[in-house]
Amino acid sequence: MGLDMIRKAFRNAALAAALAAGASANAAYDVDILPPASPIAQQIYDLHWAIMWVCIVIFFLVFGAMFYSILKHRKSVGAKAAHFHENTTVEVIWTVIPFLILVGMAYPATKTVLDMKDASNPDLTIKVTAFQWAWEYDYLQDGVKFNSLLATPRSQIEEWERKGEQKNPHYLLEVDKPMVVPAGKKVRLLITSNDVIHGWYVPQLGINQYGIPGFVKDTWFKADKPGLYRGQCSQICGKEHGYMPIVVVAKAPEEYAAWVKEQKANSPQAAAPAQVAVAAAAPAAAEDPNKKWSLDELKAAGEKVYAANCAACHQPTGKGMPPAFPALDGSKVVNGPKAAQLALVLGGKQGTAMASFARLSDSELAGVITYTRNSWGNKTGEAIQPAEVKAARK
Amino acid sequence: MSAASPAHDTHHDDHAHAHPTGLKRWLFTTNHKDIGTLYLWFALAMFFTGGVMALLIRAELFQPGLQFVNPEFFNSLTTVHGLVMVFGAIMPAWVGFANWLIPMQIGAADMAFPRMNNWSFWLVVPAAILLVASFFVPGGAAASGWTLYPPLIIQQGISIDMTILAVHILGASSIMGSINIITTILNLRAPGMTLMKMPLFVWTWLITAYLLIAVMPVLAGAVTMLLTDRHFGTSFFNAAGGGDPTMFMHIFWFFGHPEVYIMILPAFGVVSAIIPAFARKPLFGYASMVYATASIAILSFIVWGHHMFTVGMPAAGNLFFMYATMLIAVPTGVKVFNWIATMWQGSMTFETPMLFSIGFICLFTIGGFSGLVLAVTPVDITIHNTYYVVAHFHYVLVSGALFSLFAGAYFWLPKFTGKMYNESLGKLHFWLSVIGFNIAFFPQHFLGLAGMPRRIPDYALQFAEWNMWSSIGAFIFGFSQLLFLYNVIECIRSSRKAADNPWEGADTLEWTHLPSPAPYHSFETAPVVK
Numbered sequence: 025m026g027l028d029m030i031r032k033a034f035r036n037a038a039l040a041a042a043l044a045a046g047a048s049a050n051a052a053y054d055v056d057i058l059p060p061a062s063p064i065a066q067q068i069y070d071l072h073w074a075i076m077w078v079c080i081v082i083f084f085l086v087f088g089a090m091f092y093s094i095l096k097h098r099k100s101v102g103a104k105a106a107h108f109h110e111n112t113t114v115e116v117i118w119t120v121i122p123f124l125i126l127v128g129m130a131y132p133a134t135k136t137v138l139d140m141k142d143a144s145n146p147d148l149t150i151k152v153t154a155f156q157w158a159w160e161y162d163y164l165q166d167g168v169k170f171n172s173l174l175a176t177p178r179s180q181i182e183e184w185e186r187k188g189e190q191k192n193p194h195y196l197l198e199v200d201k202p203m204v205v206p207a208g209k210k211v212r213l214l215i216t217s218n219d220v221i222h223g224w225y226v227p228q229l230g231i232n233q234y235g236i237p238g239f240v241k242d243t244w245f246k247a248d249k250p251g252l253y254r255g256q257c258s259q260i261c262g263k264e265h266g267y268m269p270i271v272v273v274a275k276a277p278e279e280y281a282a283w284v285k286e287q288k289a290n291s292p293q294a295a296a297p298a299q300v301a302v303a304a305a306a307p308a309a310a311e312d313p314n315k316k317w318s319l320d321e322l323k324a325a326g327e328k329v330y331a332a333n334c335a336a337c338h339q340p341t342g343k344g345m346p347p348a349f350p351a352l353d354g355s356k357v358v359n360g361p362k363a364a365q366l367a368l369v370l371g372g373k374q375g376t377a378m379a380s381f382a383r384l385s386d387s388e389l390a391g392v393i394t395y396t397r398n399s400w401g402n403k404t405g406e407a408i409q410p411a412e413v414k415a416a417r418k
Numbered sequence: 419m420s421a422a423s424p425a426h427d428t429h430h431d432d433h434a435h436a437h438p439t440g441l442k443r444w445l446f447t448t449n450h451k452d453i454g455t456l457y458l459w460f461a462l463a464m465f466f467t468g469g470v471m472a473l474l475i476r477a478e479l480f481q482p483g484l485q486f487v488n489p490e491f492f493n494s495l496t497t498v499h500g501l502v503m504v505f506g507a508i509m510p511a512w513v514g515f516a517n518w519l520i521p522m523q524i525g526a527a528d529m530a531f532p533r534m535n536n537w538s539f540w541l542v543v544p545a546a547i548l549l550v551a552s553f554f555v556p557g558g559a560a561a562s563g564w565t566l567y568p569p570l571i572i573q574q575g576i577s578i579d580m581t582i583l584a585v586h587i588l589g590a591s592s593i594m595g596s597i598n599i600i601t602t603i604l605n606l607r608a609p610g611m612t613l614m615k616m617p618l619f620v621w622t623w624l625i626t627a628y629l630l631i632a633v634m635p636v637l638a639g640a641v642t643m644l645l646t647d648r649h650f651g652t653s654f655f656n657a658a659g660g661g662d663p664t665m666f667m668h669i670f671w672f673f674g675h676p677e678v679y680i681m682i683l684p685a686f687g688v689v690s691a692i693i694p695a696f697a698r699k700p701l702f703g704y705a706s707m708v709y710a711t712a713s714i715a716i717l718s719f720i721v722w723g724h725h726m727f728t729v730g731m732p733a734a735g736n737l738f739f740m741y742a743t744m745l746i747a748v749p750t751g752v753k754v755f756n757w758i759a760t761m762w763q764g765s766m767t768f769e770t771p772m773l774f775s776i777g778f779i780c781l782f783t784i785g786g787f788s789g790l791v792l793a794v795t796p797v798d799i800t801i802h803n804t805y806y807v808v809a810h811f812h813y814v815l816v817s818g819a820l821f822s823l824f825a826g827a828y829f830w831l832p833k834f835t836g837k838m839y840n841e842s843l844g845k846l847h848f849w850l851s852v853i854g855f856n857i858a859f860f861p862q863h864f865l866g867l868a869g870m871p872r873r874i875p876d877y878a879l880q881f882a883e884w885n886m887w888s889s890i891g892a893f894i895f896g897f898s899q900l901l902f903l904y905n906v907i908e909c910i911r912s913s914r915k916a917a918d919n920p921w922e923g924a925d926t927l928e929w930t931h932l933p934s935p936a937p938y939h940s941f942e943t944a945p946v947v948k
């Protein structure tokens with residue numbers, strides 16, 4: 025179609041200009057919305073170009089007139105000033121025409137708004153819970169639930185003292201476990217948050233939705249075809265806001281079914297919601313909850329849980345970042361009675377960044393608490409068993 | 419901007435009361451020009467303070483990875499940069515111009531409430547100190563973004579209480595300033611100066627002052643609720659106690675959107691004074707300018723939801739705010755058309771004030787266009803909270819509000835100081851600013867379209883190229899501003915006497931009826947306006 029060709033030509037021209045401006049061969053000088061990968065994203069893409077054309081045409085008309093005037097009506101070329109200072113006809117015209125153009129724009133935009141809101145009859149519903157700083161995905165029908173965390177190592181990020189390691193190609197946009205969905209199916213998302221406001225934002229799927237603590241908002245998407253789509257948290261949520269990426273993998277429906285099976289096989293507790301293992305962090309999760317673990321086993325499992333869930337605030341060294349995030353090394357709570365620490369980690373502390381970690385499994389919590397009680401300078405020599413955690417949950 | 423030379427003071431001691439000199443003069447002054455000068459210097463100082471923060475941000479964003487600051491401090495930088503620029507630089511600068519110009523342009527001797535005027539200014543200073551000092555308290559300065567959304571803001575320490583107090587003080591100051599401005603305009607006009615004869619700068623400030631009175635208490639209410647949620651166990655914004663974080667957003671933006679017009683309406687006034695002066699032709703469509711300003715002000719109260727399209731409002735809510743936001747582009751367009759029609763068949767010259775005004779029209783319009791793009795709800799949803807929004811509001815605020823402040827400063831410096839600024843240096847300042855600004859901010863549209871969120875200290879590799887350009891542009895822009903500082907100081911100290919009306923086409927009272935520099939008390943006897 026004509027419009028399409030002009031659009032492509034414009035894009036190529038802009039790209040060429042950027043390249044000519046000295047870009048190296050593989051530099052990313054993108055100037056357009058990312059390629060849409062869902063019907064809504066496609067509508068958004070078209071709306072954006074429609075409004076852009078309106079703007080571009082008006083821009084050239086208006087500034088064409090202005091620069092013509094600047095060239096011709098200048099004192100230095102002998103221009104004499106006219107004296108007119110109003111003209112009702114002209115003024116009415118340039119009020120009414122923009123108004124009509126906007127009505128023309130509002131019509132297709134309204135259709136898309138209504139489509140975006142229509143989350144009815146989904147094939148699949150996933151509950152997305154944001155927390156500082158990762159995402160939890162809970163597949164309500166399929167009984168799969170896991171956390172999705174940044175996979176880029178800190179050694180590539182922190183360059184205060186020395187140059188960081190070679191950055192991965194998908195630096196900051198990679199996660200340990202992506203959200204997996206069936207392509208071509210309508211996926212409804214129920215989005216909420218555990219602590220502060222976050223934004224679940226995957227541009228190519230046309231979704232950007234706040235997760236608001238205490239409220240559940242819904243939205244939906246349908247990935248056109250199998251593929252991998254990346255996004256990030258879009259609403260400032262504290263110091264690691266830049267480090268909570270989102271990856272969505274759309275698979276063919278059969279492959280999706282196989283994936284679900286595999287997830288369940290790997291974590292038998294999956295069937296009982298709220299007891300799903302966090303990635304590889306807790307091998308213990310699959311075991312009999314009444315089994316007794318040795319302190320070393322718990323500590324080893326807990327170290328991984330700590331790195332994934334606590335280190336962002338309390339730091340890998342346990343020294344925290346006082347006064348915002350207290351040190352666990354030497355903390356009175358950590359070196360005090362087990363029950364109090366367990367209650368704090370399970371319940372969180374209202375009004376502070378210390379959220380409830382009840383979403384972790386019994387064995388993960390047992391591990392991480394044992395780990396903090398027996399690491400750095402803390403030497404309580406006490407282990408907490410999953411059964412104790414279970415008992416502490418009311 | 420005139421730190422009017424002491425020689426000058428004695429020169430004007432020809433009226434009843436003697437005035438103190440030195441520190442006391444500035445501390446106790448009730449003179450609208452002195453207070454205007456204080457506001458303007460204060461705003462300039464805050465502009466450089468906020469500018470240093472901006473350059474730290476851009477230095478960190480020059481390449482991916484964390485090189486200079488940690489994420490916590492980065493968030494404080496963006497937050498305080500925003501607050502300082504909005505409440506410390508742009509708004510006080512406009513109040514400074516209001517103080518200097520309104521009495522002169524309506525033929526009054528001074529402002530209606532001179533002592534309250536003094537108080538309005540001296541309140542701003544402790545507020546600014548609170549904001550900046552919050553960097554040095556445990557936990558660091560507010561790191562929630564200038565929008566201060568709970569629950570994030572509830573998590574932080576004492577700096578939040580300092581920020582809230584600062585906002586309260588600034589609000590009180592703005593309200594007092596506004597009452598003063600409204601009373602002055604409505605009561606102290608010279609005989610014959612009917613409302614529809616007032617210069618547009620006076621008109622735009624009259625409307626701005628009403629906006630301020632309407633929304634500053636709303637902001638004060640919102641931050642008070644934050645304070646009680648933090649310390650007194652209320653749950654306005656805490657779902658666990660029956661509150662709703664979304665309510666804060668509604669209240670904040672009910673203030674926030676009119677606030678953006680508070681920063682831009684006086685700019686419309688300044689540009690509407692400068693374009694006719696340098697086109698040597700009367701302003702086109704004076705009446706429609708007044709009506710457009712008024713309609714923008716009214717509409718600005720019903721568009722706040724366009725900042726909240728991703729909250730998950732019902733479709734009807736999203737649609738209402740989309741239509742209302744699109745509508746606001748119409749009167750804005752009318753203004754741009756009127757300015758161009760004023761230039762049309764004029765006899766133009768291009769001194770620095772005119773250059774900045776033309777720069778304003780072009781670049782502000784680009785900001786208006788990106789606003790229109792953002793008004794389309796579905797499009798906003800894919801670029802909300804990305805760099806696209808950052809580009810949008812810098813086009814309207816930097817090349818909009820700030821450029822017109824520069825235009826106004828160059829335009830009225832001769833009247834303020836009685837001296838002529840250095841024209842070539844002014845032009846150099848303009849060109850470096852335009853070039854630096856566009857290199858810094860145009861690429862941010864592309865970053866936003868490609869999905870780069872705002873308020874992040876570090877980013878994925880595909881954003882690296884445009885970010886590098888953006889940082890280069892920011893440094894060019896930032897350092898060029900030192901030229902302005904130099905030019906102003908050099909102007910004050912120079913011996914280049916300015917004529918009473920150095921601009922051929924300027925025809926408002928301060929040019930036609932008053933000498934340069936303007937006397938300490940503008941009009942002891944009111945002029946008669948025909």
Ligand code: HEM
Nearest residue numbers: 678682724725747750786789790792793802803807811814
């Ligand atoms: C044609 C007129 C305008 C329209 C249609 C418009 C539209 C918008 C929209 C829809 C947003 C929300 C973007 C988002 O957060 O997703 C926005 C943000 C913003 N606009 Fe405008 N705008 C206009 C003029 C202005 C003016 C004149 C100013 C200030 C001088 C301004 C300052 C801002 C600021 C500061 C924000 C960002 C606030 C934040 O999220 O921190 N806008 N605008």
Ligand SMILES: [Cu+2]
Nearest residue numbers: 222257261268
């Ligand atoms: Cu987040």
Ligand SMILES: [Cu+2]
Nearest residue numbers: 675722724725
């Ligand atoms: Cu707005």
